[in-house]
Amino acid sequence: MKKTSLCEHIGEQLSGFLDGELSQQESQRVSVHLSQCHSCSQTYEQLKQIQGAVSQTYYPNLEQQKMDAVLQDLTSRRMFDFAWFAIVSGVLISIVFGVYHFWFDSSIALYSKIVMSLIWGGGIGLFLTVLRQRLIISKTDKYNKVDL
Amino acid sequence: MQDTLAKVTQGAFKLALQILGQTSDAQDALQDSVSVAIAHRGAPNSSSADFKPWFFRVVRNKSIDKLREKKRHQTEEFDEQVPHVFETNLATDPEQAAQTTQLNQKIQAALAVLPEQQRELVLLKDYHQMSYLEIAEVLDIPKGTVMSGLHRARLALKTLLTETVGD
Ligand SMILES: [Zn+2]
Numbered sequence: 336m337k338k339t340s341l342c343e344h345i346g347e348q349l350s351g352f353l354d355g356e357l358s359q360q361e362s363q364r365v366s367v368h369l370s371q372c373h374s375c376s377q378t379y380e381q382l383k384q385i386q387g388a389v390s391q392t393y394y395p396n397l398e399q400q401k402m403d404a405v406l407q408d409l410t411s412r413r414m415f416d417f418a419w420f421a422i423v424s425g426v427l428i429s430i431v432f433g434v435y436h437f438w439f440d441s442s443i444a445l446y447s448k449i450v451m452s453l454i455w456g457g458g459i460g461l462f463l464t465v466l467r468q469r470l471i472i473s474k475t476d477k478y479n480k481v482d483l
Numbered sequence: 484m485q486d487t488l489a490k491v492t493q494g495a496f497k498l499a500l501q502i503l504g505q506t507s508d509a510q511d512a513l514q515d516s517v518s519v520a521i522a523h524r525g526a527p528n529s530s531s532a533d534f535k536p537w538f539f540r541v542v543r544n545k546s547i548d549k550l551r552e553k554k555r556h557q558t559e560e561f562d563e564q565v566p567h568v569f570e571t572n573l574a575t576d577p578e579q580a581a582q583t584t585q586l587n588q589k590i591q592a593a594l595a596v597l598p599e600q601q602r603e604l605v606l607l608k609d610y611h612q613m614s615y616l617e618i619a620e621v622l623d624i625p626k627g628t629v630m631s632g633l634h635r636a637r638l639a640l641k642t643l644l645t646e647t648v649g650d
Contacts, residue, residue, distance in 0.1 A: 347634035354608060356615050356630065382637050385644065388590050389609035397496040397510060405514050406492065416521075 341368060342375050349379050353386060423466070430459060491535050492517075494611055495542045501606055502546040508553070512545040519545070536617040539607075543621060593643040601636030608633055 345368050351357045352365040369376045397405070433455075438448060495516065499509035519541050520526050527533035594602050600622070607618045618633075619626040 347631045350634035350637055351630045354615070354630075354633075378641075381641050381645075385590075385637060385640055386609045388586055389594075389605060389640075390612070391587070392590050392594075392610060393584075393587055394497040394500055394610075395506070396493050397506070397513070401510055402489075402492060402496070405510065405517055 339372070342372060345375060349375065349382060353379065353382055426462070488529050488534075491529075491538060494535070495538055498539055498606075498611065499542050499546045501602075501610075502543065503550055508549055509546070512542060512549050515545045515549075516542045536613065536620040539611070539613075539617075539621045540623070543603075589644065593640055596643060597636060597639055600632065601639060604629065604633045604636045605640060 345365055348357060348361060348365050352362055352369075355362075357365065369379055396402075437443070437451065492513065496509055496513050499512040499516075500506065503509050503512060516538065520529070520538060527537050529538075594605065597605070603622060604618065607613045607621060608615075613621065615629040615633075616626055618629050622629075624632075
């Protein structure tokens, strides 16, 4: 059987058939055509051979030691994030408790409560500024630039 | 099919190698991608089936960035000729050279001649065994164009291979 318009119509579905990506109806149609058309079934066999050869192509693994190092970085990065989280939450908790105890401690005079509050408030303000800058840096850092 | 993380990362390394052609560059690209996987909040869990295409997409983008960066660097500094992608592999890795059969070399040479997207389609499907849907995700193209592009790529590959064989 010579190439027909049906052959052209089948066209890319040969690949879809090869990859098992066609609907049942489509793949039945291709399969019937392959049984009748020498030209298409020859092409199909060649594509199948190429597919087999490509799947066997050799590319080296990354050496285990290097792969471990790559994944190690993953672990240390996770620990780094965890350490930051621990520090920030520790500081926040101690601030809350500190403020609570300080303001409800009746043995401290009001004026020293106000002075200490100003000093500590300033310190915390500075800390938050630094924290904010760090967050901005981590947001604009190149690793986060994945457009997904 | 359940892919372990180790299998996905080795596959991802090879994807980077297929784009970049050099082991050390591919390792760098993989390293950057692992960092992305850690930092990115929307990353699928590494044990889920969604992880592989997601991670491959990151690796592909990182590899392409790296390739561009290298090209820019080369044209700015000096016009040093880079040996061809796949030849570099063969020459520098004796283990690979030993395992590379003639057919293998022929396939790699033919793949190297294909336009970039065709090569990627063939490798993602036939080497990395991804589904059309996964390929569409990795390459960021509509799923409907995967089959036609892949078929065109395979026909081109067929022509290249039958030409060289003289069949
Ligand atoms: Zn036909």
